Amino acid sequence: MQTKLITALVGSACLLIGSQTMAATAGEAGMSIEDAIKKARSLGYTEIEEIEADGDEWEGQGKKEGDEEYEFRIDRKSGEVLKDEED
Template identity: 50%
Template sequence: MQIRNLTTLLAGGLLLAGNAMADRPGGDWISIEDALSKARAAGYTELHKIEADSDGYWEGEGLKQDGRLYEFRIDGKSGQVIRDQLED
């Protein structure tokens, strides 16, 4: 239930941001819901942020099982997690 609420909140926030967002997902990208699912599959138990990057990625951060903050990058088209590291 918490993840569903987070997805709704994030998607709503992206819609409300409208023209204020400099970077937007491309038309051929995976959806934000799919990106969140990929992050959960990579071990994220709590997601704090996700946004479209101008380089073609979903970028975000969140906590993993160890309670530490990590950042991730997911390819916008393939959905492959290409960065998964501790936040500096």
């Protein structure tokens, strides 16, 4: 009886630790490409022509008002805009 109880407790502990590890790993990936596009749109981009992950940043280019070409960089973990200037 005691062996079954210990096995159940150990199994529950492993599940709990495993789920916490998975949650931490998912959070480390940072913002999704969809979130990065939303952030760029909030900066005034009307058209996103290119966007890609480069290390800890999203890098992209697109058009703002008046069809002017701009480029941007967004920190993938914090969402901070690192660059937003005319190309």
